[in-house]
Amino acid sequence: MSVLRTAALAARENAYVPYSHFAVGAAVRVGDRIFSGANIENASYGLSNCAERSAIFAAVSAGYTKLDELLVIADTEGPVSPCGACRQVISEFFPADAVITLANVRGDSQQTTPQALLPGAFSKGDLNA
Numbered sequence: 001m002s003v004l005r006t007a008a009l010a011a012r013e014n015a016y017v018p019y020s021h022f023a024v025g026a027a028v029r030v031g032d033r034i035f036s037g038a039n040i041e042n043a044s045y046g047l048s049n050c051a052e053r054s055a056i057f058a059a060v061s062a063g064y065t066k067l068d069e070l071l072v073i074a075d076t077e078g079p080v081s082p083c084g085a086c087r088q089v090i091s092e093f094f095p096a097d098a099v100i101t102l103a104n105v106r107g108d109s110q111q112t113t114p115q116a117l118l119p120g121a122f123s124k125g126d127l128n129a
């Protein structure tokens, strides 16, 4: 089992999901460092944070803003599909051609890229037009 998958599954154990009961885990690699995260919900539902963003924000909080690889895992029928907000955040911190692995706990996985997940993402460059 890959290091990212192991880290994401471990983080998923800490998912705080009293509302959806849908636990998600994610792990980011930057060089040889790994950061992980889980989804964290709130009684004010809209404040919930997805696992992908938890993991990415952990890496950024440690000082890394150019990330190498991401894996997301949940108990879905096919590979889990990141929400639109996470796709935008992924596009901010990973190269357009980075490897993003979408997985499920039964062992299915699919590799994609930030570019494929959100073509035409809003970016820093758009602010300077």
Ligand SMILES: O=c1ccn([C@H]2C[C@H](O)[C@@H](CO)O2)c(=O)[nH]1
Pocket (backbone or CB within 6 Å): 017, 020, 022, 023, 024, 038, 039, 040, 041, 048, 049, 050, 051, 052, 072, 080, 081, 082, 083, 086
């Ligand atoms: O890729 C995904 C999809 C959903 N969720 C979370 C948000 C919410 O807590 C729960 C149900 O949408 O799953 C994630 O963390 N990542």
Ligand SMILES: [Zn+2]
Pocket (backbone or CB within 6 Å): 050, 051, 052, 053, 082, 083, 084, 085, 086, 087
């Ligand atoms: Zn999301």
